[in-house]
Amino acid sequence: MSPRRSYDQYCSAARALDVVGDRWTLLIVRELLAGPRRYTDLHADLPGVSTDVLASRLKDMERDGLTTRRRLPPPGAAYVYELTPRGWELLPVLQALGTWGQAELGERRPTDAVRAHWFALPLLRALAGEGLVEVRLEEGEFHLYVGAEDGPVYGDGAAPGEPDARLTLDTDTCTAVARGELSLPDAVRAGRITVTGDGTPAKALREA
Numbered sequence: 001m002s003p004r005r006s007y008d009q010y011c012s013a014a015r016a017l018d019v020v021g022d023r024w025t026l027l028i029v030r031e032l033l034a035g036p037r038r039y040t041d042l043h044a045d046l047p048g049v050s051t052d053v054l055a056s057r058l059k060d061m062e063r064d065g066l067t068t069r070r071r072l073p074p075p076g077a078a079y080v081y082e083l084t085p086r087g088w089e090l091l092p093v094l095q096a097l098g099t100w101g102q103a104e105l106g107e108r109r110p111t112d113a114v115r116a117h118w119f120a121l122p123l124l125r126a127l128a129g130e131g132l133v134e135v136r137l138e139e140g141e142f143h144l145y146v147g148a149e150d151g152p153v154y155g156d157g158a159a160p161g162e163p164d165a166r167l168t169l170d171t172d173t174c175t176a177v178a179r180g181e182l183s184l185p186d187a188v189r190a191g192r193i194t195v196t197g198d199g200t201p202a203k204a205l206r207e208a
Helices: 012-020 025-032 039-044 051-063 091-105 116-126 171-179 184-189 200-207
Strands: 067-071 079-083 131-137 140-146 154-156 165-169 193-196
Touching: 012 025, 025 039, 025 051, 025 079, 025 091, 039 051, 039 079, 051 067, 091 116, 091 171, 116 131, 116 140, 116 154, 116 171, 131 171, 131 200, 165 200, 171 184, 184 193, 184 200, 193 200
Parallel strands: 131 165
Antiparallel strands: 067 079, 131 140, 140 154, 165 193
8 A cells, every 4th residue: 555645735625635636536436426346347447547556546545534345245255345425525526526627528539438427427417306317328328316315326327227317318419518518408408318207307307
């Protein structure tokens, strides 16, 4: 485990960056907002991170009280990493960082990796109400827990039950929403998003 580096500044922002300022740390948090993840799953969804760096970051995050590691019961018998309550407190930090970073997205570069669930946080910011929302893109499906007080924020794949709203849209539309160029209600009115379901998130989009 690497020794913690510090800015040695008596400032809460500097102290926060002592803990989460290393490269990859906040992106690991982004992945763990989906709930417990195996090391191999984290590595697959963090293209560009080396196995050594990922292992080191996870150890640092466990030391700093952001994550824990536990063994799944049989037949899984694998170790998973998950956020602690302290780690979950970083959700609004990532939300704010994502909002600030909208202007930095620009056009997707040929070297840019993409995963469908990376659109989860921008869409979560844009959805009203509470409930389970399924999102269908060309890259794949994911689901969101809108208004959840605790627990996973999103998950890969189709919703685990009948969703309160189902959104079907193309990646260009989702990208425009993520960039802040298009609101979800405007995209629905323009026919760029198909909304089905009777839950409050679906009704809020149709009535906006």
